[in-house]
Amino acid sequence: MSRGGSQEARDGERSRGPRQRPVQPARRVAFDVLRAVSASDAYANLVLPSAIRDAGLSAQDAALATELTYGTLRRRGTYDAIIAAASERALEEIDAGVLDALRLGAHQLLRTRVAPHAAVDESVTLAAGEAGRGAAGFANAVLRRIARRDADAWQASIEEAARSDDERLGLRTAHPVWIIRALRRALAAEGRDEELESLLDADNVAPEVTLVALPGLAEPDGAARPYAPTAFGSPGGDPGAMVLATGGRVRVQDEGSQLVALALVAAQPVRTGERWLDLCAGPGGKTALLAAEALRDGAILEANEVVPARAGLVRNALRAVPLDVPVTEEDGRELAAARHGKYDRILVDAPCTGLGALRRRPEARWRKSPADVPELAALQEQLLAAALDALAPGGVVAYVTCSPHLAETVGVVESVRRGRTDITELNSREVLQRVVRTPIELPAPLSGGGHAQLWPHRHGTDAMFLALLRKD
Numbered sequence: 001m002s003r004g005g006s007q008e009a010r011d012g013e014r015s016r017g018p019r020q021r022p023v024q025p026a027r028r029v030a031f032d033v034l035r036a037v038s039a040s041d042a043y044a045n046l047v048l049p050s051a052i053r054d055a056g057l058s059a060q061d062a063a064l065a066t067e068l069t070y071g072t073l074r075r076r077g078t079y080d081a082i083i084a085a086a087s088e089r090a091l092e093e094i095d096a097g098v099l100d101a102l103r104l105g106a107h108q109l110l111r112t113r114v115a116p117h118a119a120v121d122e123s124v125t126l127a128a129g130e131a132g133r134g135a136a137g138f139a140n141a142v143l144r145r146i147a148r149r150d151a152d153a154w155q156a157s158i159e160e161a162a163r164s165d166d167e168r169l170g171l172r173t174a175h176p177v178w179i180i181r182a183l184r185r186a187l188a189a190e191g192r193d194e195e196l197e198s199l200l201d202a203d204n205v206a207p208e209v210t211l212v213a214l215p216g217l218a219e220p221d222g223a224a225r226p227y228a229p230t231a232f233g234s235p236g237g238d239p240g241a242m243v244l245a246t247g248g249r250v251r252v253q254d255e256g257s258q259l260v261a262l263a264l265v266a267a268q269p270v271r272t273g274e275r276w277l278d279l280c281a282g283p284g285g286k287t288a289l290l291a292a293e294a295l296r297d298g299a300i301l302e303a304n305e306v307v308p309a310r311a312g313l314v315r316n317a318l319r320a321v322p323l324d325v326p327v328t329e330e331d332g333r334e335l336a337a338a339r340h341g342k343y344d345r346i347l348v349d350a351p352c353t354g355l356g357a358l359r360r361r362p363e364a365r366w367r368k369s370p371a372d373v374p375e376l377a378a379l380q381e382q383l384l385a386a387a388l389d390a391l392a393p394g395g396v397v398a399y400v401t402c403s404p405h406l407a408e409t410v411g412v413v414e415s416v417r418r419g420r421t422d423i424t425e426l427n428s429r430e431v432l433q434r435v436v437r438t439p440i441e442l443p444a445p446l447s448g449g450g451h452a453q454l455w456p457h458r459h460g461t462d463a464m465f466l467a468l469l470r471k472d
Contacts, residue, residue, distance in 0.1 A: 023122050026061040027104070030068035031126050034100045037073065037363050044069055045360055049240070072107040074204050074362040075174040079106040081158040086145040087138075097130030098139055105143045110151040120144060173200035178370045179355060186404040186453070190443045195457060202457035203358040203365075209234035210255050211242070212285070214292035214320060218249035227436040227459070228258040230289065248320030253285045254360070256454045256461030257402075261286040262435045264347055264398035265293045267426055267468050272298035274344040279332045279387055282310025284317030286349055291321040299344075304328045304335050336386035344395045346387045350380040350412075352403040356463030359456055373407050380412045388416065388423060391471040396426070399467045404453055409465040413451065417469075426468040428452040
Protein backbone atom coordinates (compact mmCIF):
# COMPACT_ATOMS: atom_id res chain seq x y z
CA MET A 1 0.00 0.00 0.00
CA SER A 2 0.88 3.61 -0.09
CA ARG A 3 0.49 3.33 3.69
CA GLY A 4 0.34 7.12 3.85
CA GLY A 5 3.38 7.79 1.64
CA SER A 6 7.06 7.00 2.03
CA GLN A 7 8.63 5.70 5.23
CA GLU A 8 10.16 9.14 5.81
CA ALA A 9 6.77 10.79 5.44
CA ARG A 10 5.15 8.34 7.81
CA ASP A 11 7.90 8.87 10.37
CA GLY A 12 7.36 12.61 10.08
CA GLU A 13 3.64 12.23 10.56
CA ARG A 14 4.21 10.15 13.68
CA SER A 15 6.59 12.72 15.12
CA ARG A 16 4.16 15.58 14.43
CA GLY A 17 1.50 13.49 16.14
CA PRO A 18 -1.73 13.69 14.16
CA ARG A 19 -4.59 14.90 16.26
CA GLN A 20 -6.35 11.83 17.58
CA ARG A 21 -9.57 11.30 19.45
CA PRO A 22 -9.24 8.95 22.42
CA VAL A 23 -10.10 5.33 21.71
CA GLN A 24 -12.67 3.60 23.89
CA PRO A 25 -10.74 1.47 26.43
CA ALA A 26 -12.17 -1.91 25.38
CA ARG A 27 -11.22 -1.28 21.74
CA ARG A 28 -7.76 -0.12 22.76
CA VAL A 29 -7.20 -3.30 24.77
CA ALA A 30 -8.47 -5.48 21.91
CA PHE A 31 -6.22 -3.70 19.43
CA ASP A 32 -3.16 -3.96 21.68
CA VAL A 33 -3.72 -7.71 22.05
CA LEU A 34 -4.14 -8.11 18.28
CA ARG A 35 -0.84 -6.30 17.78
CA ALA A 36 0.90 -8.53 20.34
CA VAL A 37 -0.42 -11.62 18.57
CA SER A 38 0.64 -10.36 15.12
CA ALA A 39 3.97 -8.79 16.02
CA SER A 40 5.23 -10.98 18.87
CA ASP A 41 3.55 -14.37 18.33
CA ALA A 42 1.79 -13.86 21.65
CA TYR A 43 -1.19 -15.99 22.66
CA ALA A 44 -4.36 -13.99 23.21
CA ASN A 45 -5.53 -16.18 26.08
CA LEU A 46 -2.34 -15.28 27.97
CA VAL A 47 -2.10 -11.60 27.03
CA LEU A 48 -5.75 -10.52 27.21
CA PRO A 49 -6.47 -11.14 30.93
CA SER A 50 -3.48 -9.06 32.05
CA ALA A 51 -4.31 -6.34 29.51
CA ILE A 52 -7.85 -6.13 30.91
CA ARG A 53 -6.53 -5.91 34.46
CA ASP A 54 -3.92 -3.30 33.59
CA ALA A 55 -6.55 -1.15 31.86
CA GLY A 56 -8.93 -1.46 34.84
CA LEU A 57 -11.85 -2.35 32.58
CA SER A 58 -15.32 -2.77 34.01
CA ALA A 59 -17.02 -6.13 33.60
CA GLN A 60 -18.99 -4.77 30.63
CA ASP A 61 -15.91 -3.37 28.91
CA ALA A 62 -13.94 -6.54 29.65
CA ALA A 63 -16.65 -8.58 27.92
CA LEU A 64 -16.51 -6.24 24.92
CA ALA A 65 -12.71 -6.41 24.73
CA THR A 66 -12.89 -10.21 24.86
CA GLU A 67 -15.49 -10.42 22.09
CA LEU A 68 -13.60 -7.97 19.87
CA THR A 69 -10.28 -9.78 20.37
CA TYR A 70 -11.44 -13.34 19.86
CA GLY A 71 -14.00 -12.49 17.21
CA THR A 72 -11.40 -10.70 15.13
CA LEU A 73 -8.84 -13.48 15.56
CA ARG A 74 -11.28 -16.28 14.72
CA ARG A 75 -12.38 -14.76 11.43
CA ARG A 76 -9.14 -13.09 10.45
CA GLY A 77 -8.83 -14.97 7.16
CA THR A 78 -12.34 -13.97 6.10
CA TYR A 79 -11.76 -10.34 7.08
CA ASP A 80 -8.46 -10.34 5.20
CA ALA A 81 -10.25 -11.41 2.01
CA ILE A 82 -12.81 -8.64 2.50
CA ILE A 83 -10.12 -6.04 3.24
CA ALA A 84 -8.16 -7.06 0.16
CA ALA A 85 -11.29 -6.70 -1.98
CA ALA A 86 -12.33 -3.37 -0.45
CA SER A 87 -8.84 -1.87 -0.62
CA GLU A 88 -7.88 -3.38 -3.98
CA ARG A 89 -4.45 -4.00 -2.50
CA ALA A 90 -2.45 -7.07 -1.55
CA LEU A 91 -2.33 -7.50 2.21
CA GLU A 92 1.46 -7.52 2.10
CA GLU A 93 1.34 -3.89 0.96
CA ILE A 94 -0.55 -2.76 4.05
CA ASP A 95 1.28 -1.71 7.21
CA ALA A 96 0.88 -4.50 9.79
CA GLY A 97 -0.55 -2.21 12.46
CA VAL A 98 -2.98 -0.64 10.00
CA LEU A 99 -4.07 -4.10 8.88
CA ASP A 100 -4.87 -5.07 12.48
CA ALA A 101 -6.91 -1.87 12.85
CA LEU A 102 -8.80 -2.73 9.67
CA ARG A 103 -9.46 -6.27 10.89
CA LEU A 104 -10.83 -4.93 14.17
CA GLY A 105 -12.99 -2.44 12.30
CA ALA A 106 -14.27 -5.06 9.88
CA HIS A 107 -15.29 -7.33 12.74
CA GLN A 108 -17.24 -4.56 14.41
CA LEU A 109 -18.96 -3.57 11.18
CA LEU A 110 -19.90 -7.08 10.06
CA ARG A 111 -20.30 -9.17 13.21
CA THR A 112 -21.30 -6.88 16.10
CA ARG A 113 -23.93 -4.29 16.98
CA VAL A 114 -21.32 -1.59 17.44
CA ALA A 115 -22.48 1.63 15.77
CA PRO A 116 -20.81 1.89 12.33
CA HIS A 117 -19.55 5.43 12.94
CA ALA A 118 -17.83 4.32 16.15
CA ALA A 119 -16.32 1.26 14.48
CA VAL A 120 -14.95 3.36 11.63
CA ASP A 121 -13.81 6.42 13.58
CA GLU A 122 -11.97 4.58 16.31
CA SER A 123 -10.36 2.09 13.92
CA VAL A 124 -9.15 5.04 11.84
CA THR A 125 -7.69 6.60 14.98
CA LEU A 126 -5.86 3.35 15.75
CA ALA A 127 -4.51 3.21 12.19
CA ALA A 128 -3.31 6.82 12.46
CA GLY A 129 -1.48 5.99 15.65
CA GLU A 130 0.32 3.18 13.86
CA ALA A 131 1.27 4.84 10.58
CA GLY A 132 0.22 8.50 10.44
CA ARG A 133 -2.39 10.65 8.67
CA GLY A 134 -1.97 9.02 5.29
CA ALA A 135 -2.79 5.64 6.79
CA ALA A 136 -5.79 7.19 8.52
CA GLY A 137 -7.21 8.35 5.20
CA PHE A 138 -6.61 4.95 3.66
CA ALA A 139 -8.23 3.13 6.60
CA ASN A 140 -11.19 5.49 6.52
CA ALA A 141 -11.80 4.82 2.83
CA VAL A 142 -11.50 1.04 3.19
CA LEU A 143 -13.79 0.80 6.20
CA ARG A 144 -16.43 3.01 4.63
CA ARG A 145 -16.42 0.72 1.60
CA ILE A 146 -16.84 -2.28 3.88
CA ALA A 147 -19.69 -0.56 5.72
CA ARG A 148 -21.68 -0.13 2.49
CA ARG A 149 -22.45 -3.88 2.35
CA ASP A 150 -23.63 -6.28 5.00
CA ALA A 151 -21.85 -9.48 6.08
CA ASP A 152 -23.90 -11.74 3.79
CA ALA A 153 -23.16 -9.62 0.73
CA TRP A 154 -19.44 -9.56 1.45
CA GLN A 155 -19.45 -13.29 2.12
CA ALA A 156 -21.10 -14.02 -1.19
CA SER A 157 -18.63 -11.74 -2.97
CA ILE A 158 -15.46 -13.32 -1.60
CA GLU A 159 -16.78 -16.86 -1.99
CA GLU A 160 -17.55 -16.15 -5.63
CA ALA A 161 -13.85 -15.48 -6.17
CA ALA A 162 -12.77 -18.74 -4.45
CA ARG A 163 -10.83 -21.22 -6.58
CA SER A 164 -12.17 -24.44 -5.00
CA ASP A 165 -14.92 -25.79 -2.78
CA ASP A 166 -12.46 -26.08 0.11
CA GLU A 167 -11.38 -22.48 -0.32
CA ARG A 168 -15.03 -21.42 -0.30
CA LEU A 169 -15.60 -23.43 2.87
CA GLY A 170 -12.49 -21.87 4.38
CA LEU A 171 -13.75 -18.36 3.68
CA ARG A 172 -17.15 -19.21 5.12
CA THR A 173 -15.83 -20.85 8.31
CA ALA A 174 -12.55 -18.91 8.65
CA HIS A 175 -10.18 -21.88 8.45
CA PRO A 176 -7.14 -22.27 6.20
CA VAL A 177 -7.65 -24.87 3.50
CA TRP A 178 -4.89 -27.14 4.81
CA ILE A 179 -6.59 -27.35 8.21
CA ILE A 180 -9.96 -28.13 6.62
CA ARG A 181 -8.38 -31.03 4.74
CA ALA A 182 -6.55 -32.32 7.82
CA LEU A 183 -9.73 -32.25 9.90
CA ARG A 184 -11.70 -33.97 7.14
CA ARG A 185 -9.16 -36.79 7.03
CA ALA A 186 -9.25 -37.17 10.82
CA LEU A 187 -13.04 -37.41 10.83
CA ALA A 188 -13.00 -39.79 7.87
CA ALA A 189 -10.76 -42.12 9.89
CA GLU A 190 -13.85 -42.63 12.09
CA GLY A 191 -16.26 -42.74 9.16
CA ARG A 192 -17.61 -39.34 10.24
CA ASP A 193 -16.42 -36.94 7.54
CA GLU A 194 -19.98 -35.63 7.16
CA GLU A 195 -19.45 -33.89 10.52
CA LEU A 196 -16.80 -31.55 9.11
CA GLU A 197 -18.91 -28.39 8.96
CA SER A 198 -20.21 -29.00 12.49
CA LEU A 199 -16.63 -29.23 13.68
CA LEU A 200 -15.59 -26.06 11.83
CA ASP A 201 -18.57 -24.22 13.28
CA ALA A 202 -17.69 -25.44 16.78
CA ASP A 203 -14.18 -23.99 16.37
CA ASN A 204 -15.78 -20.55 16.04
CA VAL A 205 -17.88 -20.73 19.21
CA ALA A 206 -16.35 -19.42 22.42
CA PRO A 207 -16.02 -22.41 24.79
CA GLU A 208 -17.72 -22.44 28.14
CA VAL A 209 -15.42 -21.91 31.10
CA THR A 210 -14.66 -25.31 32.63
CA LEU A 211 -12.90 -25.76 35.95
CA VAL A 212 -11.23 -28.67 37.67
CA ALA A 213 -11.47 -29.49 41.38
CA LEU A 214 -8.26 -31.29 42.27
CA PRO A 215 -9.37 -34.67 43.69
CA GLY A 216 -8.98 -35.01 47.43
CA LEU A 217 -8.24 -31.28 47.76
CA ALA A 218 -11.39 -29.54 46.52
CA GLU A 219 -14.98 -30.26 45.58
CA PRO A 220 -16.75 -29.05 42.41
CA ASP A 221 -18.67 -25.83 43.10
CA GLY A 222 -20.87 -25.57 40.04
CA ALA A 223 -22.82 -27.59 37.51
CA ALA A 224 -21.14 -30.93 36.87
CA ARG A 225 -19.74 -31.42 33.40
CA PRO A 226 -20.97 -34.57 31.65
CA TYR A 227 -17.77 -36.59 31.61
CA ALA A 228 -14.81 -35.85 33.87
CA PRO A 229 -15.73 -36.39 37.54
CA THR A 230 -13.39 -33.53 38.46
CA ALA A 231 -14.92 -31.02 36.00
CA PHE A 232 -17.61 -28.43 36.56
CA GLY A 233 -18.89 -25.30 34.86
CA SER A 234 -18.18 -21.82 36.13
CA PRO A 235 -20.82 -20.69 38.64
CA GLY A 236 -20.45 -17.16 37.26
CA GLY A 237 -18.23 -14.20 37.91
CA ASP A 238 -14.48 -14.10 37.44
CA PRO A 239 -13.09 -17.67 37.53
CA GLY A 240 -9.71 -16.20 38.40
CA ALA A 241 -11.13 -15.08 41.74
CA MET A 242 -12.17 -18.66 42.52
CA VAL A 243 -8.72 -19.93 41.58
CA LEU A 244 -7.09 -17.42 43.92
CA ALA A 245 -9.57 -18.09 46.73
CA THR A 246 -8.82 -21.82 46.65
CA GLY A 247 -5.08 -21.44 46.31
CA GLY A 248 -5.23 -23.18 42.92
CA ARG A 249 -7.01 -26.30 44.18
CA VAL A 250 -9.71 -25.22 41.76
CA ARG A 251 -8.42 -24.02 38.41
CA VAL A 252 -9.54 -23.46 34.83
CA GLN A 253 -8.95 -26.55 32.68
CA ASP A 254 -10.65 -28.03 29.64
CA GLU A 255 -12.63 -31.18 30.37
CA GLY A 256 -10.76 -33.10 27.68
CA SER A 257 -7.43 -32.28 29.32
CA GLN A 258 -8.78 -33.61 32.59
CA LEU A 259 -10.00 -36.81 30.97
CA VAL A 260 -6.70 -37.77 29.36
CA ALA A 261 -4.79 -37.24 32.61
CA LEU A 262 -7.34 -39.26 34.59
CA ALA A 263 -7.16 -42.02 31.96
CA LEU A 264 -3.45 -42.52 32.65
CA VAL A 265 -4.26 -43.13 36.32
CA ALA A 266 -7.21 -45.39 35.50
CA ALA A 267 -5.37 -47.46 32.88
CA GLN A 268 -4.54 -50.09 35.52
CA PRO A 269 -4.60 -50.32 39.33
CA VAL A 270 -2.07 -48.08 41.10
CA ARG A 271 0.44 -49.68 43.45
CA THR A 272 1.77 -47.67 46.38
CA GLY A 273 5.19 -46.23 45.61
CA GLU A 274 4.80 -46.11 41.83
CA ARG A 275 6.96 -43.55 40.01
CA TRP A 276 5.20 -41.24 37.59
CA LEU A 277 6.60 -38.68 35.14
CA ASP A 278 4.98 -35.79 33.29
CA LEU A 279 7.53 -35.46 30.50
CA CYS A 280 6.31 -32.26 28.77
CA ALA A 281 4.56 -30.65 31.69
CA GLY A 282 4.07 -26.98 30.78
CA PRO A 283 1.95 -25.10 31.66
CA GLY A 284 1.11 -27.51 34.48
CA GLY A 285 -2.64 -28.12 34.50
CA LYS A 286 -2.37 -31.85 33.90
CA THR A 287 0.64 -32.00 36.24
CA ALA A 288 -1.41 -30.58 39.12
CA LEU A 289 -4.20 -33.09 38.48
CA LEU A 290 -1.69 -35.97 38.39
CA ALA A 291 -0.08 -34.65 41.57
CA ALA A 292 -3.42 -34.73 43.39
CA GLU A 293 -3.99 -38.29 42.20
CA ALA A 294 -0.45 -39.29 43.18
CA LEU A 295 -0.96 -37.82 46.66
CA ARG A 296 -4.14 -39.81 47.11
CA ASP A 297 -2.69 -43.07 45.72
CA GLY A 298 0.73 -42.95 47.37
CA ALA A 299 2.67 -42.48 44.12
CA ILE A 300 5.77 -40.40 43.42
CA LEU A 301 5.52 -37.79 40.66
CA GLU A 302 8.23 -35.94 38.75
CA ALA A 303 7.73 -33.27 36.11
CA ASN A 304 9.86 -31.94 33.30
CA GLU A 305 9.48 -28.91 31.03
CA VAL A 306 12.24 -27.78 28.71
CA VAL A 307 11.11 -24.13 28.42
CA PRO A 308 12.09 -22.26 31.62
CA ALA A 309 9.12 -19.88 31.58
CA ARG A 310 6.70 -22.78 31.23
CA ALA A 311 8.57 -24.71 33.92
CA GLY A 312 7.83 -21.76 36.20
CA LEU A 313 4.13 -22.12 35.40
CA VAL A 314 4.34 -25.81 36.31
CA ARG A 315 5.88 -25.01 39.69
CA ASN A 316 3.19 -22.42 40.30
CA ALA A 317 0.42 -24.91 39.44
CA LEU A 318 1.90 -27.47 41.83
CA ARG A 319 1.76 -25.12 44.81
CA ALA A 320 -1.84 -26.18 45.33
CA VAL A 321 -0.84 -29.79 46.03
CA PRO A 322 0.99 -30.75 49.27
CA LEU A 323 3.31 -33.14 47.48
CA ASP A 324 6.98 -32.68 46.71
CA VAL A 325 7.17 -32.75 42.90
CA PRO A 326 10.59 -31.90 41.47
CA VAL A 327 10.43 -29.97 38.19
CA THR A 328 13.40 -30.31 35.85
CA GLU A 329 14.14 -28.24 32.75
CA GLU A 330 15.69 -30.73 30.36
CA ASP A 331 15.10 -31.90 26.83
CA GLY A 332 12.51 -34.60 27.43
CA ARG A 333 14.21 -36.97 25.01
CA GLU A 334 17.51 -36.76 26.87
CA LEU A 335 15.91 -36.99 30.31
CA ALA A 336 13.91 -40.10 29.41
CA ALA A 337 16.91 -41.74 27.71
CA ALA A 338 18.96 -41.30 30.89
CA ARG A 339 16.30 -42.98 33.07
CA HIS A 340 15.79 -46.29 31.34
CA GLY A 341 13.15 -48.49 32.98
CA LYS A 342 12.53 -46.11 35.90
CA TYR A 343 8.86 -45.10 35.65
CA ASP A 344 5.52 -46.87 36.03
CA ARG A 345 3.42 -44.18 34.32
CA ILE A 346 4.47 -41.43 31.95
CA LEU A 347 2.38 -38.67 30.43
CA VAL A 348 3.69 -37.47 27.06
CA ASP A 349 1.59 -34.39 26.32
CA ALA A 350 3.64 -33.64 23.24
CA PRO A 351 4.14 -30.24 21.59
CA CYS A 352 1.77 -30.09 18.62
CA THR A 353 0.03 -27.81 16.15
CA GLY A 354 -2.81 -27.15 18.60
CA LEU A 355 -5.48 -27.72 15.95
CA GLY A 356 -7.70 -29.25 18.61
CA ALA A 357 -7.88 -26.02 20.64
CA LEU A 358 -8.83 -23.50 17.97
CA ARG A 359 -11.82 -22.43 20.08
CA ARG A 360 -9.41 -21.20 22.75
CA ARG A 361 -6.46 -20.21 20.61
CA PRO A 362 -8.00 -19.02 17.35
CA GLU A 363 -4.76 -17.38 16.26
CA ALA A 364 -3.14 -20.83 15.92
CA ARG A 365 -5.06 -21.47 12.70
CA TRP A 366 -3.33 -18.49 11.04
CA ARG A 367 0.05 -19.02 12.72
CA LYS A 368 0.67 -22.67 11.83
CA SER A 369 1.28 -24.08 8.37
CA PRO A 370 1.58 -27.55 6.82
CA ALA A 371 5.35 -27.15 6.97
CA ASP A 372 5.18 -27.27 10.78
CA VAL A 373 3.68 -30.78 10.87
CA PRO A 374 6.65 -32.98 9.81
CA GLU A 375 9.01 -31.32 12.29
CA LEU A 376 6.51 -31.64 15.12
CA ALA A 377 5.72 -35.25 14.22
CA ALA A 378 9.42 -36.13 14.31
CA LEU A 379 9.74 -34.58 17.77
CA GLN A 380 6.60 -36.37 18.94
CA GLU A 381 7.98 -39.71 17.77
CA GLN A 382 11.27 -39.11 19.55
CA LEU A 383 9.55 -38.13 22.80
CA LEU A 384 7.21 -41.13 22.72
CA ALA A 385 10.02 -43.58 21.90
CA ALA A 386 12.17 -42.21 24.71
CA ALA A 387 9.25 -42.38 27.15
CA LEU A 388 8.58 -46.03 26.29
CA ASP A 389 12.23 -46.83 26.98
CA ALA A 390 11.94 -45.06 30.34
CA LEU A 391 9.03 -47.32 31.38
CA ALA A 392 9.51 -50.18 33.78
CA PRO A 393 8.01 -53.51 32.65
CA GLY A 394 4.24 -53.31 33.07
CA GLY A 395 4.30 -49.52 32.99
CA VAL A 396 2.00 -47.33 30.87
CA VAL A 397 2.57 -44.27 28.70
CA ALA A 398 -0.28 -41.93 27.82
CA TYR A 399 0.53 -40.27 24.51
CA VAL A 400 -1.58 -37.12 24.23
CA THR A 401 -1.89 -34.30 21.73
CA CYS A 402 -4.27 -31.37 21.49
CA SER A 403 -4.51 -32.03 17.77
CA PRO A 404 -6.51 -34.52 15.71
CA HIS A 405 -4.11 -34.29 12.75
CA LEU A 406 -3.43 -37.90 11.77
CA ALA A 407 0.28 -37.26 11.28
CA GLU A 408 0.49 -36.13 14.93
CA THR A 409 -1.71 -38.87 16.37
CA VAL A 410 -2.07 -42.34 14.90
CA GLY A 411 0.86 -41.72 12.56
CA VAL A 412 3.18 -41.13 15.52
CA VAL A 413 1.91 -44.14 17.46
CA GLU A 414 2.16 -46.47 14.48
CA SER A 415 5.65 -45.24 13.59
CA VAL A 416 6.98 -45.72 17.12
CA ARG A 417 5.37 -49.14 17.56
CA ARG A 418 6.68 -50.39 14.24
CA GLY A 419 9.46 -52.90 14.89
CA ARG A 420 8.88 -53.03 18.67
CA THR A 421 7.66 -56.26 20.22
CA ASP A 422 7.61 -55.02 23.82
CA ILE A 423 4.60 -52.69 23.57
CA THR A 424 0.86 -53.41 23.78
CA GLU A 425 -1.73 -50.75 23.00
CA LEU A 426 -4.53 -50.65 25.58
CA ASN A 427 -8.06 -49.74 24.61
CA SER A 428 -8.21 -46.06 25.57
CA ARG A 429 -11.90 -45.87 24.77
CA GLU A 430 -12.69 -48.55 27.35
CA VAL A 431 -10.50 -46.83 29.93
CA LEU A 432 -12.28 -43.53 29.36
CA GLN A 433 -15.65 -45.23 29.78
CA ARG A 434 -14.47 -46.30 33.24
CA VAL A 435 -13.48 -42.71 34.07
CA VAL A 436 -16.51 -40.73 32.89
CA ARG A 437 -19.68 -39.86 34.80
CA THR A 438 -21.93 -40.72 31.85
CA PRO A 439 -21.23 -42.85 28.78
CA ILE A 440 -19.22 -41.04 26.14
CA GLU A 441 -19.51 -41.66 22.39
CA LEU A 442 -16.10 -42.76 21.12
CA PRO A 443 -16.38 -44.59 17.79
CA ALA A 444 -13.64 -47.06 16.97
CA PRO A 445 -11.37 -45.97 14.11
CA LEU A 446 -12.01 -47.73 10.82
CA SER A 447 -8.42 -48.94 10.70
CA GLY A 448 -8.53 -50.46 14.18
CA GLY A 449 -6.41 -49.45 17.15
CA GLY A 450 -7.24 -48.65 20.72
CA HIS A 451 -6.81 -44.88 20.70
CA ALA A 452 -9.53 -42.35 21.52
CA GLN A 453 -10.27 -38.98 19.90
CA LEU A 454 -12.34 -36.27 21.58
CA TRP A 455 -14.05 -33.52 19.54
CA PRO A 456 -15.42 -30.06 20.34
CA HIS A 457 -18.58 -30.51 18.23
CA ARG A 458 -19.34 -33.93 19.71
CA HIS A 459 -18.09 -33.75 23.29
CA GLY A 460 -17.76 -30.03 24.03
CA THR A 461 -14.04 -30.51 24.76
CA ASP A 462 -10.86 -29.66 22.93
CA ALA A 463 -9.97 -32.25 20.29
CA MET A 464 -7.68 -34.28 22.53
CA PHE A 465 -6.11 -37.50 21.25
CA LEU A 466 -5.20 -40.31 23.65
CA ALA A 467 -3.25 -43.53 23.17
CA LEU A 468 -2.29 -45.77 26.12
CA LEU A 469 0.74 -47.99 25.57
CA ARG A 470 1.92 -50.64 28.04
CA LYS A 471 5.41 -52.08 28.18
CA ASP A 472 5.35 -55.88 28.33
